[in-house]
Amino acid sequence: GAGVSQSPSNKVTEKGKDVELRCDPISGHTALYWYRQSLGQGLEFLIYFQGNSAPDKSGLPSDRFSAERTGGSVSTLTIQRTQQEDSAVYLCASSLESSGLKAQYFGPGTRLLVL
Amino acid sequence: AQKVTQAQTEISVVEKEDVTLDCVYETRDTTYYLFWYKQPPSGELVFLIRRNSFDEQNEISGRYSWNFQKSTSSFNFTITASQVVDSAVYFCALAGSSNTGKLIFGQGTTLQVKP
Numbered sequence: 001g002a003g004v005s006q007s008p009s010n011k012v013t014e015k016g017k018d019v020e021l022r023c024d025p026i027s028g029h030t031a032l033y034w035y036r037q038s039l040g041q042g043l044e045f046l047i048y049f050q051g052n053s054a055p056d057k058s059g060l061p062s063d064r065f066s067a068e069r070t071g072g073s074v075s076t077l078t079i080q081r082t083q084q085e086d087s088a089v090y091l092c093a094s095s096l097e098s099s100g101l102k103a104q105y106f107g108p109g110t111r112l113l114v115l
Numbered sequence: 116a117q118k119v120t121q122a123q124t125e126i127s128v129v130e131k132e133d134v135t136l137d138c139v140y141e142t143r144d145t146t147y148y149l150f151w152y153k154q155p156p157s158g159e160l161v162f163l164i165r166r167n168s169f170d171e172q173n174e175i176s177g178r179y180s181w182n183f184q185k186s187t188s189s190f191n192f193t194i195t196a197s198q199v200v201d202s203a204v205y206f207c208a209l210a211g212s213s214n215t216g217k218l219i220f221g222q223g224t225t226l227q228v229k230p
Contacts, residue, residue, distance in 0.1 A: 031216060033216075033217060033218075035218070042220060042221075042222050042223065043206065043208075043218075043220035043223075044220075045217040045218065045219070048215050048216070048217050050215070056215050056217065059217070089158070091160065093160075093218075095216065097216070102165075103150065103162045103165050104150075104162070104216070104218060105162060106152075106159060106160035106161075106162075107159070108157075108158060108159045109158060109159070
């Protein structure tokens with residue numbers, strides 16, 4: 001079956017612009033996670049969605065970052081007023097449930113470059 | 116606090132050698148899950164294995180094997196008879212039961228297998 005898909009694959013933007021990154025999880029997966037991979041920080045958790053529960057936003061680095069998940073499926077990560085330190089690969093993952101009992105499957109990522 | 120340490124930043128071996136990637140974790144949760152992911156040059160994180168904290172049996176899958184020891188908080192990964200296709204960055208990760216399943220990653224070990 002289809003895996004996690006993310007778009008765009010690459011995004012180049014100018015400092016100060018807003019960007020939107022999209023994630024389509026595996027069909028039937030109720031849990032969705034966003035992570036960020038950068039050279040200096042490794043792989044960091046950003047935000048998590050599970051069904052209709054309130055998202056866990058504890059990993060978002062600043063209030064410029066936000067995410068939503070519509071209809072329990074597609075998710076969009078928005079970065080407002082981008083900064084050069086936002087340059088990273090943004091990874092989305094989904095799993096059948098959030099407890100850790102099931103593995104998280106990752107998408108190919110969106111490579112963001114802020115000039 | 117939860118933490119994963121992969122002390123080996125880079126390992127280089129010659130094809131057919133055995134290689135062990137170390138992973139040490141810290142958590143106060145009594146129930147937790149440990150994972151290994153592979154990130155080949157293409158960039159996508161590939162799930163390899165998940166173990167829960169109550170199952171200390173070692174696992175073997177083809178040339179891959181994992182040794183989980185709670186006494187030393189370690190979850191090491193061994194590749195037997197390494198191949199060039201094993202060249203990748205390998206990440207160990209932890210999901211505590213108190214953490215909504217979000218993964219805490221180690222810094223990764225880059226494995227280079229030379230022909």
